[in-house]
Amino acid sequence: MPELPEAETVAKTLAPHIRCCVFESAELLRPDALHELSLPLSALSGAVCNGVSRRGKLIIAGLDWPEKPAGIVPSAIIFHLRMTGRLFMGEKAQGKHIRCLFHLRKPDGKPDTLFFDDTRTFGKILVATPEILDRWQFWKELGPEPLEIGPEAFAKRLKGARPVKTALMDQKVIAGIGNIYADESLYYAGISPLREAGSLTDAEAERLLKSLREVLLRSIACRGSSIRDYRDADGNEGGFQKSFAVYGRGGKKCRSCGGTLERMRLGGRATVFCPTCQN
DNA sequence: AGCGGGACCTGTGGGC
DNA sequence: TGCCCACAGGTCCCGC
Numbered sequence: 271m272p273e274l275p276e277a278e279t280v281a282k283t284l285a286p287h288i289r290c291c292v293f294e295s296a297e298l299l300r301p302d303a304l305h306e307l308s309l310p311l312s313a314l315s316g317a318v319c320n321g322v323s324r325r326g327k328l329i330i331a332g333l334d335w336p337e338k339p340a341g342i343v344p345s346a347i348i349f350h351l352r353m354t355g356r357l358f359m360g361e362k363a364q365g366k367h368i369r370c371l372f373h374l375r376k377p378d379g380k381p382d383t384l385f386f387d388d389t390r391t392f393g394k395i396l397v398a399t400p401e402i403l404d405r406w407q408f409w410k411e412l413g414p415e416p417l418e419i420g421p422e423a424f425a426k427r428l429k430g431a432r433p434v435k436t437a438l439m440d441q442k443v444i445a446g447i448g449n450i451y452a453d454e455s456l457y458y459a460g461i462s463p464l465r466e467a468g469s470l471t472d473a474e475a476e477r478l479l480k481s482l483r484e485v486l487l488r489s490i491a492c493r494g495s496s497i498r499d500y501r502d503a504d505g506n507e508g509g510f511q512k513s514f515a516v517y518g519r520g521g522k523k524c525r526s527c528g529g530t531l532e533r534m535r536l537g538g539r540a541t542v543f544c545p546t547c548q549n
Numbered sequence: 550a551g552c553g554g555g556a557c558c559t560g561t562g563g564g565c
Numbered sequence: 566t567g568c569c570c571a572c573a574g575g576t577c578c579c580g581c
Contacts, residue, residue, distance in 0.1 A: 439575090449575085
């Protein structure tokens, strides 16, 4: 799933469920769901969730400590859902791919459980301190947020001989863009995914950033895209998949020129574009 | 240095 | 109906 709009939607829908809840205990059903840099889940006991945010495709549950215990105290739990990770609440385990359970105590004293479910097991949980984040290369190198960066800074980051689509999907260049939103934004910007990243003019880079923002914001408004696995924290599908212009539409008609959309592989990923409208 | 390809997993859908 | 293969929203690692 989870590119930026899906991570944003999960963060938004998860927050009201877990904000102000106490983490009492956790069960790790699949050990490799825990990131190699993570503190053990036992370090969470007594933490209170102070909110849920997002950075790129990462979902971040912030932690407060009403009574600080001795020892190392985590400041956040970071979830990377990768392809098929899901976060949702429930009374008891549901589904056969639950990787981790977090037992919570709500402000009213009632129990609740946060589930981390992940069919393909690529997803990761990181119980982190600021020092751990400082050692996490992926985090340190994560590029700027596409909804915050300005056009000049964005243009400067698009460089090199590699295809512009590959650059867009590089989390070091810009955070949160995956296969869907790379293809969609390049289509709306009228730029071929094969163009050398460094060959874009300032005007083209600005157009690409504008398209990227518009696509991301439209998708966020639809609560993300559900191709197959993705659901928000309430179990609801997104709706933006109904609006795809090119993703998954190889061989179909371009909605702008009526020509046939071309499908190819680029950097190992399925890529769809209009050879007439994008150059 | 930077690229392409494969690996990591499980499930699904299409073609035969 | 059933089998096999290709493919799936993301990163990481290796060799060239």
